[in-house]
Amino acid sequence: MKYSLEIKDEANLETIEAYLYYEGKRKGLGEEFLEHLDTYFDRIRANPKHFPKKRKPYREAFIKRFPFLIIYEIEKNKVIVYSVFNTWQNPDKKKK
Numbered sequence: 788m789k790y791s792l793e794i795k796d797e798a799n800l801e802t803i804e805a806y807l808y809y810e811g812k813r814k815g816l817g818e819e820f821l822e823h824l825d826t827y828f829d830r831i832r833a834n835p836k837h838f839p840k841k842r843k844p845y846r847e848a849f850i851k852r853f854p855f856l857i858i859y860e861i862e863k864n865k866v867i868v869y870s871v872f873n874t875w876q877n878p879d880k881k882k883k
Contacts, residue, residue: 795867797869836861854875
């Protein structure tokens with residue numbers, strides 16, 4: 788069963804900020820980030836319990852190519868993404 792995906796506004800803003808940052812570094816790198824992120828969203832939707840719970844009920848999917856975590860929880864048949872967190876930031880900023 789594939790789960791539906793809800794991305795909260797904060798996670799969308801973090802994604803846009805990351806896209807703009809990477810595009811500023813190198814043309815096309817922001818697009819690569821978005822494609823990589825979409826791949827992880829597909830993995831999470833297909834098998835949301837694959838990624839570990841770090842702080843119940845939240846799970847974290849570490850993105851290998853870029854220094855980001857996708858922080859989400861599972862509610863019935865829905866995955867709710869709360870943050871696309873830049874791991875180079877202060878860890879105290881991570882969603883609780």
